Amino acid sequence: MxxxxxxxxIEPSTADLIDAAxxxxxxxxxxxxxxxxxxxxxxxxxxxxxxxxxxxVGFGCxxxxxxxxxxxxxxxxxxxxxxxxxxxxxxxxxxxxxxVAAHGTAAIVCDPxxxxxxxxxxxxxxxxxxxxxxxxxxxxxxxxxxxxxxxETAGATLSAEDIAGMLAKHAERMPGLAEMMNxxxxxxxxxxxxxxxxxxxxxxxxxxxxxxxxxxLAAYILAGPSSDHECTTADExxxxxxxxxxxxxxxxTAEHNLHDLIGLVGDDNFCNFSLVSDDRHPADLWRQGHxxxxxxxxxxxxxxxxxxxxxxxxxxxxxxxLAGRGAIAPGYRADMILLDDLATFTISQVFLAGCPVExxxxxxxxxxxxxAMHVGGITARTFEIVKPAGKDxxxxxxxxxxQLLTRSDLLAAAVEDGRAVADPARDxxxxxxxxxxxGSGQVGLGFVTGLGLARGAIASSVAHDSHNLIVCGMDxxxxxxxxxxxxxxGGGFVVAAGGEVLAELALPIAGLMxxxxxxxxxxxxxxxxxxxxxxxxxxxxxxxxxxxxFLALPVxxxxxxxxxxxxxxxxxxxxxxxx
Numbered sequence: 001m002x003x004x005x006x007x008x009x010i011e012p013s014t015a016d017l018i019d020a021a022x023x024x025x026x027x028x029x030x031x032x033x034x035x036x037x038x039x040x041x042x043x044x045x046x047x048x049x050x051x052x053x054x055x056x057v058g059f060g061c062x063x064x065x066x067x068x069x070x071x072x073x074x075x076x077x078x079x080x081x082x083x084x085x086x087x088x089x090x091x092x093x094x095x096x097x098x099x100v101a102a103h104g105t106a107a108i109v110c111d112p113x114x115x116x117x118x119x120x121x122x123x124x125x126x127x128x129x130x131x132x133x134x135x136x137x138x139x140x141x142x143x144x145x146x147x148x149x150x151x152e153t154a155g156a157t158l159s160a161e162d163i164a165g166m167l168a169k170h171a172e173r174m175p176g177l178a179e180m181m182n183x184x185x186x187x188x189x190x191x192x193x194x195x196x197x198x199x200x201x202x203x204x205x206x207x208x209x210x211x212x213x214x215x216x217l218a219a220y221i222l223a224g225p226s227s228d229h230e231c232t233t234a235d236e237x238x239x240x241x242x243x244x245x246x247x248x249x250x251x252x253t254a255e256h257n258l259h260d261l262i263g264l265v266g267d268d269n270f271c272n273f274s275l276v277s278d279d280r281h282p283a284d285l286w287r288q289g290h291x292x293x294x295x296x297x298x299x300x301x302x303x304x305x306x307x308x309x310x311x312x313x314x315x316x317x318x319x320x321x322l323a324g325r326g327a328i329a330p331g332y333r334a335d336m337i338l339l340d341d342l343a344t345f346t347i348s349q350v351f352l353a354g355c356p357v358e359x360x361x362x363x364x365x366x367x368x369x370x371x372a373m374h375v376g377g378i379t380a381r382t383f384e385i386v387k388p389a390g391k392d393x394x395x396x397x398x399x400x401x402x403q404l405l406t407r408s409d410l411l412a413a414a415v416e417d418g419r420a421v422a423d424p425a426r427d428x429x430x431x432x433x434x435x436x437x438x439g440s441g442q443v444g445l446g447f448v449t450g451l452g453l454a455r456g457a458i459a460s461s462v463a464h465d466s467h468n469l470i471v472c473g474m475d476x477x478x479x480x481x482x483x484x485x486x487x488x489x490g491g492g493f494v495v496a497a498g499g500e501v502l503a504e505l506a507l508p509i510a511g512l513m514x515x516x517x518x519x520x521x522x523x524x525x526x527x528x529x530x531x532x533x534x535x536x537x538x539x540x541x542x543x544x545x546x547x548x549x550f551l552a553l554p555v556x557x558x559x560x561x562x563x564x565x566x567x568x569x570x571x572x573x574x575x576x577x578x579x
Contacts, residue, residue, distance in 0.1 A: 005355040007133050012053035020052035027052040029354050030064035034075040039314040040327050051334040054353035074342045076309050077328050078106025078335025079291035081277050082316040083229050083248050087114035087512040088279035090521050093131035098362040099518045103289040104350050106335035107137040109320050111178035116143040117466050118372050118510045120156025130365035135352045141178035142166050148465035151554040152562035155437035160195035175320045176203030180225050181555040183209045184572045187219045197224040237261050246272050246319050251294045252279040254546045256402040262301045274316040282521050296345045305342045374439035375487040380476040383432050385420040385445050391578040397559045399450025404550050408559035422474040424454050433552050434469040435563040446561040451544045454536025456497025457482040461511035463552040468563045470548050495531035503531035
């Protein structure tokens, strides 16, 4: 289709589009006899849709180079994910784009916060370069919290000046400032945090304020954030909506909030909601899809199909000021999904800028960044925890299924030879976070329940937000083996037991992403899954690697572990392991 398949970012001339709209020249594509899901007018109506130069130019009968008879099928706009960490998919942008395009995703608003906390500005620049020119558009928010907090060791520090410089340099690619997670820094007027918000003044600023309420929430909002994706209850979302926030309804791999929040969406307020994924693992992309999965789930939860599509297209495009995206109407980029059935969102064919997805190329990045894994000298003794006199209870991180929130539990310690050990009978695993950016050798030690391990160990270089090396296990020697193997891989996941590595998946891009296509990454991940199931992890416990990745995140209540120690998130400070 010639110019319709140009993803260089060069806009077609207005004069050429006018000629096509007026029928003075043949259009590139005409999809006739469709039922158009019109997210602007809020109706489903018969239409013939004409496309030229990658844009919708009009409705009606046009002379066209290519004609597709929809035969009464539905035509919906391409979907938009309003908040995704690309790194969570383990895929580099080209592989991710190829994967989600087939599921109708046309654009992604991503936060490269993860690679920024490992590699700083060069990591963000790489993400911009690797995602440029893809048929799926990547709109890259500028990370706001590098490091996320003072409670962990990150690989970089970004200032307000860095933020201002990047937003000016990449104005066309960067809608604004990514999630401001340091809400205590906002409400207590930390000068550095306020300077970052000021650097993004006038741009979209994403929020991140789990459980924040009342006057503190009002103070946070007036400082600049305009959205929130951390609502876990309808009451929390309702308060934030009433105070003016755009509610991003999250349905990810570890975070399942859609069912609890979707009932708030009504005819009078739907424009203030969007569907997002936040974190999506490769197995779920393969098995369930991407934003199409969220749309189907919203429909099955009682939302009308039209409204569900609106929340995954036009409301997101308007919140992030993505001109010409999120609808099928003259002037909009011709991102379209032909559906056999709207109620089940059964996809027949996807078009991006008027081109069938199956005909598109997804260019690979010119180069890959380094892994930044500076770890060595890990032995079983690294994980020893000596019991202090007069204390026999532990503060333990308790995993809450389906949530990033954790409990802070007090449990009796299991003690052998004066040292606290794991206890498989109580699902009490030892947990460690090892600093990997500077080679300091700093290690935070603790315990966790809810992973479901009966033996062995699991290690990962994916640990939000600073992505230090995190390892859990029932045996110190297996923990040392798994952690050391991750370091030698240059980052990745390892499952070990009985002194042997059972499965591994290398993530050489900053220790976060593979660089391989989805089927290859998925095959490696399935090996990991079989391995952790062999260690006794039941299906009901969920994905232990996904759980692990959030146990070092000290901005989500209530108890977390970083390389610097155990963190009481509610107090936003360190606490003692022994109680």
